[in-house]
Amino acid sequence: MGSLLAGWPSGFFRLVGVFCFGGIIAIALNLAWLMDSVVFDPSWEWFVGTRPLSDTSGGLSDFLRLQAGNAGNSLFGWGFLAMAVVPLLLAKGERWAWAIRSWVLYLGGVSVLWADKNEFLDIPLPRSEVLLAPASLGVAVSAAMGVGALQRDLQTYRFGWRQLVPISALLAFTLSVLPVMGNSFSGDWGMPNDELNQVLRLQEKEVDYDGRVLWIGHDDLLAASGVPFSEDLTLSVSAGLESSFLDRWDSGESVGDPLLEEAMYLALNGGTVKLGRLLAPFGIHDIVLVGRSSPLPSEGQIQPIPASVEAALGRQLDLVRIEVSPDVIRYRNVSAIPVAAAMPSGETIGKTLRSFASDPLPNTGIGLPSYGPPVLSFEGYVEDSVEIFAAVPFESSWELSVDGVEVRESVALEWATGFSPGKSGSVELRHHTSSSHKIVILLQVLLWTLVLVGFLRMSVGYQRSLL
Amino acid sequence: MKVTRWPALVVFTALIFGGVISNTSESPLEESANLGRVISSAMGSESDLVSIWYCISGTVGGAGIADHQIIIGNKSAKTAEVALTVTPVLAPQRSSVGDGRDIKSGAPEVVQIETIRTSIEIPPMSVETVTVADLPNVAGEFASVMLESNVGDLIAEHRVVGGTGESQSNCQSDASEEWYFASGTTRSQAREIISVFNPFADSAVIDVTFVADGRVRRPDAFSGLVIPPKSLLPVDITGAVTLSDVVSAKINARSGRVVAERLLILGDEFSPNGLSLEGGSPSLAPVWVFPGGIDGSALSAIQVYNPSEVEEVSVDLEIYPDFKGSSFIEPVSLKVSPGSTETVVLGGEDALSISRNAYDLGSRIPSGVPHWIVARVIAGPPIVSERFVLSDGSFPQMTGSGFGIDVEANSHTFISTGGNELVAISHTSDDRLTQLRLLAFSDGGVYESLPFEISSVSRKVINLEQFGVPTNSIIEIVSSEPVLVERYIGSEQGGYWTRVTPQSSAANEPDIPLQEVPEKEIGT
Numbered sequence A: 001m002g003s004l005l006a007g008w009p010s011g012f013f014r015l016v017g018v019f020c021f022g023g024i025i026a027i028a029l030n031l032a033w034l035m036d037s038v039v040f041d042p043s044w045e046w047f048v049g050t051r052p053l054s055d056t057s058g059g060l061s062d063f064l065r066l067q068a069g070n071a072g073n074s075l076f077g078w079g080f081l082a083m084a085v086v087p088l089l090l091a092k093g094e095r096w097a098w099a100i101r102s103w104v105l106y107l108g109g110v111s112v113l114w115a116d117k118n119e120f121l122d123i124p125l126p127r128s129e130v131l132l133a134p135a136s137l138g139v140a141v142s143a144a145m146g147v148g149a150l151q152r153d154l155q156t157y158r159f160g161w162r163q164l165v166p167i168s169a170l171l172a173f174t175l176s177v178l179p180v181m182g183n184s185f186s187g188d189w190g191m192p193n194d195e196l197n198q199v200l201r202l203q204e205k206e207v208d209y210d211g212r213v214l215w216i217g218h219d220d221l222l223a224a225s226g227v228p229f230s231e232d233l234t235l236s237v238s239a240g241l242e243s244s245f246l247d248r249w250d251s252g253e254s255v256g257d258p259l260l261e262e263a264m265y266l267a268l269n270g271g272t273v274k275l276g277r278l279l280a281p282f283g284i285h286d287i288v289l290v291g292r293s294s295p296l297p298s299e300g301q302i303q304p305i306p307a308s309v310e311a312a313l314g315r316q317l318d319l320v321r322i323e324v325s326p327d328v329i330r331y332r333n334v335s336a337i338p339v340a341a342a343m344p345s346g347e348t349i350g351k352t353l354r355s356f357a358s359d360p361l362p363n364t365g366i367g368l369p370s371y372g373p374p375v376l377s378f379e380g381y382v383e384d385s386v387e388i389f390a391a392v393p394f395e396s397s398w399e400l401s402v403d404g405v406e407v408r409e410s411v412a413l414e415w416a417t418g419f420s421p422g423k424s425g426s427v428e429l430r431h432h433t434s435s436s437h438k439i440v441i442l443l444q445v446l447l448w449t450l451v452l453v454g455f456l457r458m459s460v461g462y463q464r465s466l467l
Numbered sequence B: 001m002k003v004t005r006w007p008a009l010v011v012f013t014a015l016i017f018g019g020v021i022s023n024t025s026e027s028p029l030e031e032s033a034n035l036g037r038v039i040s041s042a043m044g045s046e047s048d049l050v051s052i053w054y055c056i057s058g059t060v061g062g063a064g065i066a067d068h069q070i071i072i073g074n075k076s077a078k079t080a081e082v083a084l085t086v087t088p089v090l091a092p093q094r095s096s097v098g099d100g101r102d103i104k105s106g107a108p109e110v111v112q113i114e115t116i117r118t119s120i121e122i123p124p125m126s127v128e129t130v131t132v133a134d135l136p137n138v139a140g141e142f143a144s145v146m147l148e149s150n151v152g153d154l155i156a157e158h159r160v161v162g163g164t165g166e167s168q169s170n171c172q173s174d175a176s177e178e179w180y181f182a183s184g185t186t187r188s189q190a191r192e193i194i195s196v197f198n199p200f201a202d203s204a205v206i207d208v209t210f211v212a213d214g215r216v217r218r219p220d221a222f223s224g225l226v227i228p229p230k231s232l233l234p235v236d237i238t239g240a241v242t243l244s245d246v247v248s249a250k251i252n253a254r255s256g257r258v259v260a261e262r263l264l265i266l267g268d269e270f271s272p273n274g275l276s277l278e279g280g281s282p283s284l285a286p287v288w289v290f291p292g293g294i295d296g297s298a299l300s301a302i303q304v305y306n307p308s309e310v311e312e313v314s315v316d317l318e319i320y321p322d323f324k325g326s327s328f329i330e331p332v333s334l335k336v337s338p339g340s341t342e343t344v345v346l347g348g349e350d351a352l353s354i355s356r357n358a359y360d361l362g363s364r365i366p367s368g369v370p371h372w373i374v375a376r377v378i379a380g381p382p383i384v385s386e387r388f389v390l391s392d393g394s395f396p397q398m399t400g401s402g403f404g405i406d407v408e409a410n411s412h413t414f415i416s417t418g419g420n421e422l423v424a425i426s427h428t429s430d431d432r433l434t435q436l437r438l439l440a441f442s443d444g445g446v447y448e449s450l451p452f453e454i455s456s457v458s459r460k461v462i463n464l465e466q467f468g469v470p471t472n473s474i475i476e477i478v479s480s481e482p483v484l485v486e487r488y489i490g491s492e493q494g495g496y497w498t499r500v501t502p503q504s505s506a507a508n509e510p511d512i513p514l515q516e517v518p519e520k521e522i523g524t
Helices: A002-006 A012-029 A031-039 A060-064 A078-090 A093-117 A128-156 A161-184 A195-206 A257-268 A275-282 A307-314 A353-357 A435-466 B006-021 B519-523
Strands: A212-217 A227-229 A233-238 A284-290 A319-325 A328-333 A340-344 A377-382 A386-393 A398-402 A405-407 A409-412 A416-419 A425-431 B051-055 B067-074 B080-090 B116-122 B126-131 B142-149 B155-162 B165-170 B178-184 B190-198 B204-212 B215-217 B223-227 B231-236 B247-255 B259-267 B272-279 B287-290 B299-306 B313-321 B332-336 B340-347 B371-379 B384-390 B400-403 B409-416 B422-427 B434-442 B445-448 B452-454 B458-463 B473-491 B494-499
Touching: A012 A031, A012 A435, A031 A435, A060 A093, A060 A128, A078 A093, A078 A128, A078 A161, A078 B006, A093 A128, A093 B006, A128 A161, A195 A319, A195 A328, A212 A275, A227 A257, A233 A257, A257 A275, A257 A307, A257 A353, A275 A284, A275 A328, A275 A353, A275 A386, A284 A307, A307 A319, A307 A328, A340 A377, A377 A386, A386 A398, A386 A409, A386 A425, A398 A409, B051 B155, B067 B080, B067 B116, B067 B142, B067 B409, B080 B231, B116 B126, B126 B434, B142 B190, B142 B231, B155 B272, B155 B409, B165 B494, B178 B190, B178 B259, B178 B299, B178 B384, B178 B400, B190 B204, B190 B223, B190 B247, B223 B231, B259 B400, B272 B400, B287 B384, B299 B313, B299 B332, B299 B371, B313 B340, B332 B340, B400 B494, B452 B458
Parallel strands: A212 A284, B165 B272
Antiparallel strands: A212 A233, A227 A233, A284 A328, A319 A328, A340 A386, A377 A425, A386 A416, A398 A405, A398 A425, A409 A416, B051 B142, B067 B126, B067 B155, B080 B116, B080 B142, B155 B165, B178 B247, B190 B231, B190 B259, B204 B215, B204 B223, B204 B247, B259 B272, B287 B371, B299 B340, B299 B384, B313 B332, B313 B371, B384 B400, B409 B473, B422 B458, B422 B473, B434 B445, B434 B452, B434 B473, B473 B494
């Protein structure tokens, strides 16, 4: 579009070609993720996660100044726009064409944000910062074209108002650079550090931690991917209190996700004060409400948790509130059951989650000791009057053997895996990786190799051409 | 190549200015329509996973001053499994000051006894009564009972029976960070015990503030009281706030949430003058309604407690006669200072025997005129309000305190053990009537009344006996419009008005139009 506006269509097809080639390489390098997230669950969510609709703060003037949120009446951001205007006034030839293209990129990014802000789009979008990234690139390219125009094109004009443009550009540059200079003094450029993990890591060390964590917060604040929940929130489950970008891997909707949501809605609507018992079959030992990306005094993104959610959790009799820091609250589940547990026969297999959780005299089972990594397994000795409950989705490739004899799996509590050995003996519960998953991983390794070889061949060819 | 600048410049400028012009303003957030505060008792719905009830005040041993009974009603069509967790304590006499121990002087002491956990099954559509002291292994002096059931709409009430009388009230369905009591007393021959229960798995720390005879008291002994997880703390305030006609109390949890109830014991077994059991109010409200009105034959008062530390509150007590043709009764306007309680005596003689500072307006309501009363905040923060009745001893069952009604709902439930209670229903909407029907669940069956109506801004008092309600029934009153309901539990020894339980999902703030002054009254 920029090329058309500039009246300079040459190079359009080459641009499209580069984009397509880049896309193919990206697909090759992320094949396993695409197989998990896109092929089996083709939805917009694989791209934006569980961000809510129209979550953009700030207004048009903020977006034009490349501000992701409400930045008030600060003058500084306008410097970017002023620098980007320079080539529109001075540039000629190819510099003009690139300036127009970059302006289309800039205004395109701003337009998407503006449309999202005004609720013209019916889909959730990535964070404002992400949408402003191409816009920023557009401004940078335009500014570069402006510098070129000042050097080359300005002198081709007769003396007049255009000779004042360099002064304006210098002023604009100063306006843009000052905030950057200010941020540089802190040494961390105003970025939050990793203190949330540090604080939670300390708590994890306090106890022998063996359970999952349910995170509740705005999608932008959660490390793990999850499912959308009431009032613009996301529910996500991770293996421990510490989380990392690896938890962002979205393996699609689990059979337990709707039940998890149902349990949370029940608590939110005042339908239970035993949420811990409802969450126990998911292996959830802790709930963490996250309202800040990093605890005070570190700066970071703030998305307060609605009071209704905090009040609903506060009503639960089997959750112990632990204040981690302002806006970050942890609740310990005192009704938790182990991820793999020996339960009395008939307690979980064939039973509904509601009947399990509404039992006035509940049984918390006995955990099976875990071994691993690299391959996680659970082992122990069980009597014939028990069944083994594993807080993993049914048909998720977990196998149980008693004295070496494999036991058939059953559905437990509507989603999980249960085994009814019917005899006493040594049990071993182990995960079996499916062959299709192994094939996909091998395929990705192969594609990575091909891309690397291709890149090396291109590099060598380029070096030779220079010689 | 010649550059044509204007198309690009026009497009960019149009885009930016178009965006600026059509920039929409932010729409204000819609307010939630639900009740945004905690209420002491609310009935769950059938779809709820579990129901939890806390029955806090009562004794299981010692002198048997208030023997604790739990009344459980299951109106569902399935058998309710109910787990009862009994938390008994011994509450020894406070140690004398200077006995060498490092405790706050006069701080309430208890000895926690082992918690007893048992379960019972309640058949469908039936009522069971459990005497707590009769449960196996229950010992101690005071005992709270926490009920957990797999039936979402189970209802629980409790009754205390002692030498000075008996009293029945709702159990509590929720915990809160704050609890208020407007109308306690530590007058001569009276004893007030506030029991606080922490049902959670972590400790709670509470502060108790009293307002007694116009003064705010914050005894050190009642500040920073730690209540361990799942434990009970009965606090006998009689020694801390001595000989006060009116004692209001505020319990504030620094951390955690608790449940609080009050037990008033008036007289002794030789000269009994009443036993009153009442849960606290976990929140303040701008409107309190007394559908049962005031019984003019006994010394009766409305007490208004303003727990705010800084704001004065203006309150009107509006009196609505049942008969449209009755003369207009002028509202009573009150100014309640911050942290104080005002008493307005509206029935009986010798008002000063209720409180030396009481307003004597016993003649305001003409004798024999049935009525209902609304306490409404005109300006200032929300309040709590209770009805206090003091008998001369001839009808000890009349003596006691009870909160007004602060929520309206389309469905109310309570347990009728005698089948002869009165039920007062106030309908506050001014533009439509309401249709009601009464359901009684008893002995596995359900009885349904014919529909009846209540016109706008009026009330009706019904007698369950006239509906042929069997004893030990769960009564559900369903109305087409939200109403406020109170019941009267009577006996030969007198009777008292007490709250019924609204359906939690249907509970809302009462919407009562301002009382209209008839034109002839304006003319005069």
